[in-house]
Amino acid sequence: MTDFTNDTSMPRKRHMTASQREYYAYFAIIFVATLPLAVLTWTLTAVRQLALPSRGPVKSAWSQAQIITPRIFSA
Incomplete structure (x- = not known):
């Protein structure tokens, strides 16, 4: 019989x-x-x-979302 209680090779599931x-x-x-x-x-700049x-x-939209989203959560 195999003991899986101390098996550290399996990654743990992280829940959000x-x-x-x-x-x-x-x-x-x-x-x-x-x-x-x-x-x-x-397009206009190009x-x-x-x-x-x-x-x-x-990349531009991603950076804008990175700027705006924390501001919503800090308010």
Whole structure:
């Protein structure tokens, strides 16, 4: 018979708390909301300068969501 009570090779499941789920939900909503504007801004900048901007639209929207979401939770 095998004893699995002290088996450390299996990773433990981590459960997200309610506040973490809420944070990720807000982050996803804000990211999806800022993505169209980031694409529009990126496109207009590329057309005006005839060169691609250094940051892509996804990275720009991601950084905006990283800025806005903690402000919601700190208020």
